[in-house]
Amino acid sequence: MKKIVYLIAAVSLMVSCQQQTVETEQDRFVSELMSRMTLEEKIGQLNLITPGGGIPTGSVVSTGVEEKVKAGKVGGIFGIYGPEKVRQAQTLAVEESRLGIPMLFGSDIIHGYKTTFPIPLGLSGSWDLELIEETARMAAKEATADGIFWNFSPMVDIARDPRWGRVAEGAGEDAYLGSQVAKAMVRGYQGDDLGSSTTMMATVKHMALYGASEAGRDYNTVDMSRQRMFNDYLPPYKAAVDAGVGCVMSSFNDVDGIPATGNKWLLTDLLRSQWGFDGFVVSDYTSVNEMIAHGLGDLQAVSALSLKAGLDMDMVGEGFLTTLEKSLEEGKISEEDINTACRRVLEAKYKLGLFEDPYRYNDITRPVKDIxxxxxxxxxxxxxxxxxxxxxxxxxxxxxxxxxxxxxxxxxxxxxxxxxxxxxxxxxxxxxxxxxxxxxxxxxxxxxxxxxxxxxxxxxxxxxxxxxxxxxxxxxxxxxxxxxxxxxxxxxxxxxxxxxxxxxxxxxxxxxxxxxxxxxxxxxxxxxxxxxxxxxxxxxxxxxxxxxxxxxxxxxxxxxxxxxxxxxxxxxxxxxxxxxxxxxxxxxxxxxxxxxxxVPIYYSHRATGRPQEGDEFTKFKSNYLDVSNTPLFPFGYGLSYTDFEYKNLSLSVDVLTAAEVLDVSVELTNTGDYDGEEVVQLYVRDLVASVTRPVKELKGFKKVWLKKGETKTIRFKLTADELAFYNFNLERVAESGEFQVFVGADSNAALQQVFTFVE
CATH class of the missing domain: 3.40.50.1700 (Glycoside hydrolase family 3 C-terminal domain)
Structure with missing residues (x-):
């Protein structure tokens, strides 16, 4: 046993040393490059543009693109595709600018490239993480074959208001499921090697809370408690960061009264200091400029605010390009602010292998083979x-x-x-x-x-x-x-x-x-x-x-x-x-x-002091006069051509301690006339807590194939981490007390057991 422990330790030390070497080489390369860059060239790396006439994603297009690229005033570009066109544009940067710094080429590959998959809300309905990851991997393979290697996806905004049109782009209303989908998509896009010619850098968006726009109206304000943020809306973003996503995109909305694009608490204190994100942050389409309409000042003011907040790249608006030099002269920003943002963009290019081969994504033989x-x-x-x-x-x-x-x-x-x-x-x-x-x-x-x-x-x-x-x-x-x-x-x-x-x-x-x-x-x-x-x-x-x-x-x-x-x-x-x-x-x-x-209607709502029991109207309860509280179809719902029977829900222990694992098992039988798949769902309710808790929360799911007549025992594991939540002081805690476990075919799962958790 000692030999195994020592071997593991040695391998870990070797991997750690290799990582440190890579980081040192990257730091050395980027530092040396930056030492040769002018202030104007550094600011140029923070400028993301689109020439128009290609892939339509917004209402504003950039002007004087070729001249800016040659002058080193462009860090990235989107709206161009095809290996020959991308190579032509990249050549302007690599061979005609002073330092030859390659550009990033991005696009919105939301649910497939040329081979289009179902919209993300539909894909999430498969509850099949391996399949979702495979679609992202295929999308990356196709997009990189056409010269695009930076993706503005996945969108992981939790959405509970179907009036908002962008619910189509996400994984729905649940933080747990949304987090699993976020990780799967990042893995699919980026793979194990970001420098491979068939993988692409992912961008998790929109940081943050965009899915909670008031009245379901796009680009509208968002206002919610920090507790709701941390428990219900932030987990998928963090899951993407934990999965190693290379880029984060800020959102259009405000957070605590400050637009996300200029929100230092959001982009620096939370994203970098608390979560440890080490990639770069890009604005959404002209969202820097749109802070003017939010009422935060003119273009120079909002550009300076965004840079100091932790934004690294300005999409299309060119506020960074046209105002940062003046803000530096006036002492509103520091050269270190510019250097930090520039370094992050250059590091992304290094990780993608662009300095080694800026044309690695320009193989003209690939489109016909891969698309x-x-x-x-x-x-x-x-x-x-x-x-x-x-x-x-x-x-x-x-x-x-x-x-x-x-x-x-x-x-x-x-x-x-x-x-x-x-x-x-x-x-x-x-x-x-x-x-x-x-x-x-x-x-x-x-x-x-x-x-x-x-x-x-x-x-x-x-x-x-x-x-x-x-x-x-x-x-x-x-x-x-x-x-x-x-x-x-x-x-x-x-x-x-x-x-x-x-x-x-x-x-x-x-x-x-x-x-x-x-x-x-x-x-x-x-x-x-x-x-x-x-x-x-x-x-x-x-x-x-x-x-x-x-x-x-x-x-x-x-x-x-x-x-x-x-x-x-x-x-x-x-x-x-x-x-x-x-x-x-x-x-x-x-x-x-x-x-x-x-609306908004979602399964994991908090308990109220006057809950309506059942569908029958009762005066002075939380209900409506003209319709029941229940939805038409609940979260997790979906039928099959066959029938599934759940029985014998069992817990391994009645009392769970923080150091233990609770094993949950249930028997599932295909009682119908067809072979089929069933998504077995596990929910938990915290019965007594220091703050009001949801009536039910998804904590596990498995997609299971059963032949007709077949029975399988489905097993889940619950730990203290699954029971934890952010309390009033934003401390993540698992509190002692009773919990209910529900297992079934949807969020109305009927089988239940109770256990006690002891800290």
């Missing part, structure tokens, strides 16, 4: 199918038989333009598989498919104009709504089953796409009502970038399958699930409300 391959599309198809959530399945109408006649209707049934979803600027919608095409591919000769549009996504041309900024997403048919409806009803009358594909256009969610109405547009609601009147089995395939209020649709439909926006293989993946080639296993990562008046 949009059959393997990549197969992964996109798998990821999409695994992300779908079966919300309802009466009379076991699903899976569909490969016989008879199917009426396929709805404005999204044959709409390539809406399959990729929001924030897919690098994808080509015309390469996506529409639902009609996918169903034809899967149905075979025994199925007759009749198709009709049935309705527009919306009949409102003014609304459509807002949605169609990046291309046609809502296309209002030349035919009248009445004509479209009659056509759909005519083919439905000849069908055995109706499949209606309805929901949001892709740009009805995402950035600058907040909504106060969570209903389907009236044009589609009318279609669903009339289809239901036919008496035929009605399968609703719903697409959206957010939870919708689907009370009426849930009552009218025989079955409902939530498919988010599924990505490039949308139609094939939907057909896989509808016909039973894959048994749906997705679970919701955001609660679906009954109406917008319940």
């Amino acid at each position: 949009l391959t059959e393997e990549n599309r197969a992964l996109a198809r798998k990821a999409a199918a695994h992300s779908f959530v079966l919300l309802k399945n009466e009379k076991e109408v699903l899976p569909l038989e490969k016989t008879g006649t199917i009426a396929l209707v709805g404005p999204l049934a044959n709409s390539k333009n809406n399959m990729l979803g929001t924030w897919a600027p690098t994808g080509n919608p015309q390469l996506s598989i529409a639902v009609l095409e996918g169903i034809k591919n899967a149905a075979g000769k025994g199925v007759r498919i009749l198709h009709a549009k049935g309705a527009n996504i919306s009949d409102d041309p003014e609304f459509a104009k807002k949605i169609n900024v990046f291309g046609p997403r809502i296309e209002i048919d030349e035919r009248s709504p009445e004509t479209l409806l009659k056509e759909a009803l005519a083919i439905s009358a000849r069908a055995d089953v109706i499949v209606a594909v309805v929901g949001e256009a892709s740009e009805m969610s995402g950035e600058s796409s907040s909504r106060t109405n969570l209903l389907l547009p009236e044009s589609q609601k009318r279609l669903v009502r009339e289809l239901a009147k036919t008496g035929k089995p009605l399968v609703l395939v719903t697409m959206s970038g957010r939870p919708l209020a689907l009370v009426e649709e849930n009552e009218l439909a025989t079955a409902m399958l939530q498919t988010w926006h599924p990505g490039i293989e949308a139609g094939n993946a939907i057909a896989d699930v509808l016909f039973g080639a894959y048994n749906p296993s997705g679970k919701l990562t955001m609660t679906f409300p009954r109406n917008v008046g319940q």
Whole structure:
């Protein structure tokens, strides 16, 4: 045993020495380079620009790009892709600037590059961390093949208000699940070697609390207690930092009254001093400049404030480039402030291997080998199918038989333009598989498919104009709504089953796409009502970038399958699930409300002194007069074509000490007629604490495959760390007392046991 201990110690010492050597070499290289840089060149490294005309991500573009690059006034660039174009731009920096410092090339690779995966909210619904990591790894491989090696992803903002359009870009409402997804995506993008030509630097965003914008309105103010920050909103950012993320992006909103981009407590005290982050911080798109509108001064003032707060790179606004020299002369910042930020940017370039080979990502043979391959599309198809959530399945109408006649209707049934979803600027919608095409591919000769549009996504041309900024997403048919409806009803009358594909256009969610109405547009609601009147089995395939209020649709439909926006293989993946080639296993990562008046609604709410017990209205309890407290579909919810039975929940001990591990086990049996996967979820409630605690918190989950009739024992481990929280003094503590453990298929898990924790 001693030999093993000594060997481990020796290996650890050797690894430590190697790391120290690398750090010393990096420090030496960067210090020597900086000793030759002028003040203007150092400030230039803090400038991130976009030339426009490439990948659209914002409303402002940079000017005089070529001249600035040659003058050493650009540290990074985005909106350019393709190995030849990237090499051409990099050549300007490496061969025509005085010191030849290479640039960073970035982009928003949010859910895939050219091979587009489901939107992140959908991907999180798979509850499959290995799959999520694999999609990030594939995205990195594709993007780097096209010359992009710095990614503005993952977005890890916790979001509990579906009015906010950017819920589509995150992993939902839960801090624990969000943290696991954040780590998986960072691992996927960055891999084990950041200097590899197939990995890319990840950027966790948006630091911080952006998902809690008041009224669900994008870019709006955020105000919350520090305790809520630390317990509910900050964990995914920290998880990404702990996973080694190379970059952090500041958010648009304010935090404690100070915009995040200029918030020293956030970017330095918390991020660096408490969490130990050693990468660089970039602003969001012109968020430095936008601090003027926040009321914090002119461009010079807010630029100085941001630099001193810990911001290292200014995205597009060029406030650093144009004002920092003057602020230095006036004593508002120090040369050390500039040097610190410059060093962090240069260190990132060193870690990426750019000083060794600035053209390592410019291999012109890679795009054809690595982008949009059959393997990549197969992964996109798998990821999409695994992300779908079966919300309802009466009379076991699903899976569909490969016989008879199917009426396929709805404005999204044959709409390539809406399959990729929001924030897919690098994808080509015309390469996506529409639902009609996918169903034809899967149905075979025994199925007759009749198709009709049935309705527009919306009949409102003014609304459509807002949605169609990046291309046609809502296309209002030349035919009248009445004509479209009659056509759909005519083919439905000849069908055995109706499949209606309805929901949001892709740009009805995402950035600058907040909504106060969570209903389907009236044009589609009318279609669903009339289809239901036919008496035929009605399968609703719903697409959206957010939870919708689907009370009426849930009552009218025989079955409902939530498919988010599924990505490039949308139609094939939907057909896989509808016909039973894959048994749906997705679970919701955001609660679906009954109406917008319940918002924000989330499962881990705190206890109240007057809780409503059950759904029956009781006066002077915490409830509504016009609707129950319960959501339409709870967090963690999702059905399968088979049935699962939970029983025999067991705890290894009744009393847990801080040094021990609590083993939790439950028996899971597939009692249905299909093989399938189930996401087993473990929740904990702290019954007595020094502050009010949530009624339930997710603390573990496992995705389990069972053949029909098979039983498995599923095991979890709970430690004091899972029981800990931030108290009133922001101390992370696990307090003695009683705890409940719940295990089941969703956040309404019924099986429960109690144990006592002793500090």
